[in-house]
Amino acid sequence: MDALKDRIALVCGRLAGQILRLRRKDGATALPGLVSGLISKNLLCSLSQNMVDGVVTISGTNGKTTTTNFLNLILEDAGFSALTNGAGSNLERGLISAYANSVNILGKYPKTALQVGLFEVDEAELARTFDQLKPRVSTFLNLFRDQLDRYGEVDNLALRWQDMIGADNWQGTIVINVDDPNIYKLQECTTGEVTTFGIEDDNLEITDIHNVKDARFCGKGSILRYDTLYMSHLGKWRCDCCVVSRPKPRVSAQNISLRNDSSSFDLVIDGNSKKITIDMPGLYVVYDLLAAAATAYALEIDIDLIVSSLNKVKAPHGRQETFLLDQKEIRILLTKNPTGFNETIKIIMPAFESVKVNLLAILNDGIQDGEDVSWIYDADVERLRRYNIDLVCSGVRASDFALRWHLAGHNPRLVCPNIEEALDKALDNVSAGGRLDVIATYTAMLQIRSILVNRSRKAKHAII
Ligand SMILES: [Zn+2]
Incomplete structure (x- = not known):
């Protein structure tokens, strides 16, 4: 009876999604999951148990979507049919939507030999849904202060995760970033398998201990x-009091080379070293690649296959996407918390002080952005002080962002809450062949992306 109820719930959810899509053409929606979940309360649990090869969860403050996309590429190459919520809807209704959108009209999903549920899950939501998802492999990326109004303290979240994976009825594998002391602690709570990853490169710039x-x-x-210290609080840490230190990870990145538009490193898995090169800049991308590789390794995927898949990756949408309009390059950099902001600052910082940076900085304060925007003061914007920046501030909290930039020594040329208008004004000062960098919070990223996609279509320019 329950199985029938689940199928009816999925079909209703799917239909709701299709009706909504007919009316609004853009983007994914959590509506199917919302409708299905209301009809059958235990749906997520029974659906997850139906996955032949189990469920994989990816959670952490930064890098969930990118890591999930990287891992999905590897899984596809390995012959898995992965059901994902890659569109960024990482609450329970988004997970159920992923199921609902893939069933047929009878409420069944196609059976394939290697079927896995691959979900990026919001940090707080993971603790709530873990018991239902019962992941085969659960990957933990990092814990930074993010959306302070919603999550409370990092330590609190770490404790909830410890309880969650220490539950008697769970024996899955955890994949952990040992460079983050809070994530490392999780291995003390599990009796299951542990796969560790981290960076092994003492030549990397040590960021300010403050x-x-x-x-x-x-x-x-x-x-x-x-x-x-590699980034924020990630690095080779130790506690002299407990005589505990960060262990050498099984999966690591060594000899890292970070350039303005690409990164390369040696991916070392249990002593096997292979070169990875990708067209995405930033140390956090290296962490995301490592997490994907470590998770794939925990799923017993062949090392050579992991390496060849990762060498093919392209920038996923919105998180570092580049558009070309009227011979001007527009690069979107999703930025939603202090650590991400610090990394974005490193990416936009030019090699020479004489190079002008064209910047559109958009700050929204929706639920998905975090309603408390005080995090902009925790990032080291002052680091850009000596550079020449043509700055336009936009979004719902354009004035707050303008004040933050002003305090860091940069007065915006324009403060304009309307994003489309601000984009035009920012582009006015970009010469042909030049680039505009766009810093955007989550909902702002969706808005600017939709504008750019429409304009690209109209201009018949390809997205590069
Ligand atoms: Zn200690």
């Missing part, structure tokens, strides 16, 4: 020491 805000203390209250 940036360490999210994991300053060990569980017993001693201050953590860092021998190498």
Whole structure:
């Protein structure tokens, strides 16, 4: 009876989604999951158990979508048929939507030999849905301060995750970033398999120790020491009091080379070293690639296949996408918390002080952006002080963003809450062949992307 109810729930959800899509052409929606979930309360659990090869979850403050996309590429190449919620809807209704959108009219999904559910899950939502998802592999990327109004403290979330994976009825594998002390602690709570990943490169720039805000203390209250610091609080940490230090990871990135528009490194898995090169800049992309590789390895996928898949990756939509309009390049950089903002700042910083940066900075304060925008003060915007920036501020909180930039020594040429108007004004000062960088929070990214997609279509320009 329950199975029938589940199928009816899925069909209703799917129909609701189709009706909505007829009316609004853009984007994915969580409506199917919302409708299905209301009809059958235990739906997520029974659907997850139906996945022949289990469920994989990806969670953490930064890098969920990118890591999920990278892993999906590897899974496809390995012959898996992965059901994903890659569109970024990472709450329970988004997960159910992924199922609802893939069933046929009888409420069944196509049976394939290798079927896996691959879900990026919001950090707080993971603790709520873990019991239903019962993942075969659960990957933990990092924990930074994000959307303070919604999550509370990082430590609180870390404790909830420890309880979650320590539950008696779960024996799955965890894949953890050992460079984050809070994530490393998770391995103490599980009796299942553990796959570790992290960066092994002492030549990388050590960021300012004052940036360490999210994991300053060990569980017993001693201050953590860092021998190498890669980003925010991620690095080679140790606690002299507990005599615990970050272990050498099984999956690591070594000899990292970061350029303005690409990155390369040696991916080392249990002693096997292979070169990875991709057209995406930024150390956080290296972390995302590592997480995807480590998760694939935990799923027993062949190392050579992992490497060849990762060498093919392209920038996923909105997170670092480039558009070409009237011979001007427009690059979108999703930025939603202090750590992400600091990394974005490194990406837009030119090689020479004489190079002008054209910047459109958009700040929204919707639920998905985080309603509390005070995080903009935790990022090191001052680092850009000596550069020449043509700045336009936009979005719902355009004035707040303008004030932040003003305090860092940059007065915007224009403050304009309307995003489309601001885009035009920002582009006015970009010469042909030049580039406009767009910093955008989540909903702002969706808005600017939709404008650019429409204009690209009209101009019959390809998205590069
Ligand atoms: Zn300690």
